[in-house]
Amino acid sequence: MSDAPTACLLIIGDEILSGRTQDSNLHYIGQRLAAMGITLKEARIVPDVAAAIAEALNAVRARYTYVFTTGGIGPTHDDITTASVASAFGRNVIRHPEAVRRLVAYYGRQVNEARLKMAEVPDGPGVELIDNRVTAAPGYRIENVFIMAGVPSIARAMFEAAAPSLTRGDPVYSNSVDATVREGDIAAELSAIQDRYPQASIGSYPFMRDGALGTSIVARSTDKAAISAALNEVADMMRAKGAAPMMGELA
Amino acid sequence: MSDAPTACLLIIGDEILSGRTQDSNLHYIGQRLAAMGITLKEARIVPDVAAAIAEALNAVRARYTYVFTTGGIGPTHDDITTASVASAFGRNVIRHPEAVRRLVAYYGRQVNEARLKMAEVPDGPGVELIDNRVTAAPGYRIENVFIMAGVPSIARAMFEAAAPSLTRGDPVYSNSVDATVREGDIAAELSAIQDRYPQASIGSYPFMRDGALGTSIVARSTDKAAISAALNEVADMMRAKGAAPMMGELA
Numbered sequence: 001m002s003d004a005p006t007a008c009l010l011i012i013g014d015e016i017l018s019g020r021t022q023d024s025n026l027h028y029i030g031q032r033l034a035a036m037g038i039t040l041k042e043a044r045i046v047p048d049v050a051a052a053i054a055e056a057l058n059a060v061r062a063r064y065t066y067v068f069t070t071g072g073i074g075p076t077h078d079d080i081t082t083a084s085v086a087s088a089f090g091r092n093v094i095r096h097p098e099a100v101r102r103l104v105a106y107y108g109r110q111v112n113e114a115r116l117k118m119a120e121v122p123d124g125p126g127v128e129l130i131d132n133r134v135t136a137a138p139g140y141r142i143e144n145v146f147i148m149a150g151v152p153s154i155a156r157a158m159f160e161a162a163a164p165s166l167t168r169g170d171p172v173y174s175n176s177v178d179a180t181v182r183e184g185d186i187a188a189e190l191s192a193i194q195d196r197y198p199q200a201s202i203g204s205y206p207f208m209r210d211g212a213l214g215t216s217i218v219a220r221s222t223d224k225a226a227i228s229a230a231l232n233e234v235a236d237m238m239r240a241k242g243a244a245p246m247m248g249e250l251a
Numbered sequence: 252m253s254d255a256p257t258a259c260l261l262i263i264g265d266e267i268l269s270g271r272t273q274d275s276n277l278h279y280i281g282q283r284l285a286a287m288g289i290t291l292k293e294a295r296i297v298p299d300v301a302a303a304i305a306e307a308l309n310a311v312r313a314r315y316t317y318v319f320t321t322g323g324i325g326p327t328h329d330d331i332t333t334a335s336v337a338s339a340f341g342r343n344v345i346r347h348p349e350a351v352r353r354l355v356a357y358y359g360r361q362v363n364e365a366r367l368k369m370a371e372v373p374d375g376p377g378v379e380l381i382d383n384r385v386t387a388a389p390g391y392r393i394e395n396v397f398i399m400a401g402v403p404s405i406a407r408a409m410f411e412a413a414a415p416s417l418t419r420g421d422p423v424y425s426n427s428v429d430a431t432v433r434e435g436d437i438a439a440e441l442s443a444i445q446d447r448y449p450q451a452s453i454g455s456y457p458f459m460r461d462g463a464l465g466t467s468i469v470a471r472s473t474d475k476a477a478i479s480a481a482l483n484e485v486a487d488m489m490r491a492k493g494a495a496p497m498m499g500e501l502a
Binding site: 014015016017018019020021022023024026027028029030031032033034040041042043044045046047048052056074075076077078079107110112113114115117118151172174183184185186187188190191194201202203204205206208218220 | 265266267268269270271272273274275277278279280281282283285291292293294295296297298299303307325326327328329330358361363364365366368369402404423425434435436438439441442445452453454455456457469471
């Protein structure tokens with residue numbers, strides 16, 4: 001898995017940091033990237049401040065195979081992502097002719113200067129539009145960075161439009177086994193199982209359900225057989241503790 | 252607001268980046284910090300990898316007044332936050348006597364080596380336990396960094412236990428006005444209103460409700476009168492466009 005492509009998600013928006021809006025794009029993009037064998041190594045959430053966006057973008061685009069950004073590409077004054085991205089790349093902002101064409105076709109007589117701001121991209125090479133089948137205003141790719149909308153339905157549409165262009169790794173599978181047993185009562189045995197299956201990453205997540213404390217053990221790996229073998233050992237160990245483990249389905 | 256204390260949230264956990272678990276701590280902590288006049292300037296999500304945790308922690312603790320971490324302080328092998336924090340501070344890990352006492356009191360005969368791992372903290376000065384009224388195992392503060400659990404109910408309890416020790420700024424208030432008008436149709440007027448109220452931060456957030464496209468305009472400021480005046484201008488402007496704006500409540 002060490003040769004797998006890597007990614008970072010840069011979530012842009014005051015409304016996420018203020019707690020007004022619950023981000024849901026990380027959840028979707030994290031799952032999709034895992035299925036494509038691309039390791040999401042980090043996510044950062046930054047405010048609508050040009051210097052903060054540009055600094056974070058330059059830090060992560062040098063470090064990961066791909067960077068995805070969400071938010072800040074709408075028509076209003078607080079949408080400053082493209083200006084910030086252009087600044088990070090040391091480029092000017094231009095209107096992309098094909099993006100203008102799409103906006104004019106979609107909005108007709110209601111096109112105006114604010115909406116045409118959504119046709120702006122950084123100047124120079126390596127810029128390609130990302131289709132938006134929801135509201136026409138495109139995202140774009142610049143080198144290894146994918147600029148997408150923050151509205152979840154549009155972010156998803158843009159991610160899926162960009163997905164075929166991404167280099168994939170071996171897909172990462174996962175499965176889980178849950179039981180009403182407490183983490184602290186299985187920790188030693190679980191650690192020994194992890195040691196026997198270094199090709200799987202085993203995580204332990206406590207939960208409370210119907211008033212009972214339980215633990216969900218999740219194994220993730222590119223090796224389906226290792227997941228199955230490791231989780232069978234976990235289930236046997238849970239049964240030996242008197243619990244009734246429930247195995248999930250490999251995904 | 253430029254003198255307000257600042258903060259960063261460091262969310263630790265493979266399960267967030269893989270999309271398995273939806274983080275909800277950012278949402279809570281973001282709202283609480285805003286109410287306390289502490290500006291959440293950034294959040295980072297990192298995997299259960301010691302080097303990644305230590306590097307991110309050292310980057311952000313030098314930069315912000317406070318850093319809050321969530322996740323990775325349980326009893327299992329994948330809980331590596333304390334080891335990583337100690338490494339970031341160049342310190343050893345020890346068992347905190349008072350934390351041991353609390354765990355023994357809570358777990359009784361069920362205390363074991365795995366559970367006593369939850370009494371570990373970095374050695375040296377500036378370390379104070381953070382109470383956990385849910386499951387006894389404490390978090391801790393080390394200098395300007397607050398180490399908290401990932402389970403939301405426990406993260407909240409620990410945040411509230413730590414909150415009285417934080418230096419507060421002027422509380423940031425917010426209110427919103429919503430209407431079924433599209434962002435692109437009000438962007439120019441909205442930008443002019445923002446220019447007239449530099450002491451407020453005005454954000455525009457599109458939504459779809461019952462099939463109709465609308466926009467929520469949010470004003471945030473330490474100055475309640477500025478929020479009210481700016482949003483009244485927004486509402487008047489929306490009415491002039493034929494919409495029926497709904498004002499929220501100042502919070």
